[in-house]
Amino acid sequence: MGQLQAKEMPKQSFDEFDDDSDDALLSHVIEAPARVDRVKVEGVGRTYDDIITDSIKQTEIFKSSTFGQVILQCHEVRNQLERLQCFQGVQIEVDASDGPDATPDHGYEITFRVKELKRYRAGVTTTVGNNEGSLVVWGKLPNLYGRGEMAELSYVYGTKSLLYNLTLRKPFFGPIDSILSGTLLRQTNEMPASSAKLSEQGLVLDYSILFQKVKNSIEWNGLIREILPASRDTPFAIRESAGYTLKSSLKFTSALDQRDDKILPRQGRYCQGSVEFAGLGGDVGFQKYSGLYQVNYPLASFITAQASVDAGILGSFSQDKTFSLCDRFFLGGPLSLRGFSHYGIGPKSDGSSLGGTVYWQSAYHIYTPLPFTKPTKGSFSDNFRLNLFANAGCIQDINASELKDKWRRMGEQLRISYGIGLAIRFAGLARVEINYCIPYSYQRDDSVVPGMQFGFGITFI
Structure with a gap:
């Protein structure tokens, strides 16, 4: 002070x-x-x-x-x-x-x-993603040219991914702060639910504006992508998407966060919407829309009701340019539609997920303190909550032009699960859930996980 x-x-x-x-x-x-x-x-x-x-x-x-x-x-x-x-x-x-x-x-x-700040900084840390832990080796040159610029080089080795990137960032300070950044990257991600691997390399340019609590960003992606079968048993429907594609897309994202905590909020709302158009060059073309809304309402001291809804739609511009497997939506997992395996819901071929073009999911939670505890804000017991939940959702492979005619299928093939568990705020950065799940409604090809399910990550519904 x-x-x-x-x-x-x-x-x-x-x-x-x-x-x-x-x-x-x-x-x-x-x-x-x-x-x-x-x-x-x-x-x-x-x-x-x-x-x-x-x-x-x-x-x-x-x-x-x-x-x-x-x-x-x-x-x-x-x-x-x-x-x-x-x-x-x-x-x-x-x-x-x-x-x-x-x-x-x-x-x-x-x-x-x-x-x-020192002219250079470096370190080795660990991070968590959605059901994945990673080792990060990084080096930074802060305040590079004297006006807050920064250069960062990082190597991320995860249980399901590998990433190299070089980022240059230039901030602009004023009544409304903004940041211009450019990233050269090369990354590989496993897609175990689809029996495939995804390799990407290219350039990402991003311009972000933060006004009060609303963050708006415009992002251009120029990526060379390669999908590889993960094994000899990869089905033909997945192999059809194998090979190289060139993606050039423009994406706009807007997010408003009024929650008092990002991991275990007690009150406030969060909403995010994104629009992506691909086809400005390259051989990939699509339009993609998605949105998320979450509201938290305190019922009593440290007892909170939470409701969330998430939806998205994907469509192609023409027959000349279309989308690939890695552009599709996937649904299911311990931090989204609980009671189902990671990306285990939706169309499949020989047990491998094909993804979908239309999806929606919703979640309802009641969070309470642990029995026999009297948590106070910032105390150790404040990092734990009992979690009563119910989830519902659906994903389909439907053309955007057929959506009105086939909308009924989204309700007829509804997936529902409910259960009880423990939600933990981990280091103030991630969320850990240990749940007992009861899948109530599901389809024959879905990968259900009745009983205990464990998950950790930074995004959840």
Whole structure:
């Protein structure tokens, strides 16, 4: 938080207070007249002055008229400096101003002491994805050119994937922050549900804008993709998609997150929508729409009702350009439609999932604290919840033009499951679920998982 130093108040100004009137004394100090005469930032090396000056100008520190406002604006300036991601520490010092231009009696000089990030950083960490753990070896060059730019090289070795990427990121600071990034990547992902492997290499350009709690991004993907059969037993329907494809697509995503926690929220809502158009070059062409909505409602102290719905549709532009196996939707898993194996729902060929072009799923949860515990926010027991859930959903391979005529099939082939389990917030970054699942309604080809099911990841419904 830093040091706070201020001038001693005149003793006669406190005569009206009793010795025990702490609240009145505090109110008097907060409301005491104050004016900021000067702001200094010390410890700056390679960071340019313009982004620091612009960050300070976005606050109202020079408009402060009371000592309480000065303190609040000091913290606001610190937040603005930290958001530049150029410093690893910002300390605050408030002192009486002096000199011929100082405001008599209530002028203050604010000093922000910063420590810049090192020129390079590297490390080895572990991460978790959806039912996958990964080892990450990374290196970063933060604040590369003095205005928050960053270059990052990473190698990710997962249980089902392998990734190399080089990312260059350029932030733009202002009333609305934005980030322009470019990534060169090469990755391989296993698709065990489809008895295939996917290899991708290419370039991804992304421009993201964060306004209040709404994040909008425009992304261009230029990827060379290869689908390979995972074994000799891979069915012919999967082998038909094998080989190389060139994808050039433009994707727009918008997300609003008003939840009080991303892993175990107690209140708030989250909604996300995305639109992707492929066919701007290459031999892949499609239009893809998807959306997710989640609402959390507190029923009582640490008891929450949650409802989510997720849906998507995929269609091709023409017969000349179509989509591949890796562009389709897949459904099922311990963090989506519980009681079914990962991507175990929908059309199949000899037990291998073919994916679908239309899907929807919904989930309903009641979260309660563990028995005989009285959790408080931030306590260890706050990371655990009993989870009563019910899921429903369906996925079909239907052309977009036939959707109105065949919509009834989406209801006739409904999958339903319910159960009880334990939801755990892991390290504040991921979610672990241990559930006892009861598949209630399913189709003959579905891969059901009755009984205990374990899952962990960062996205869930």
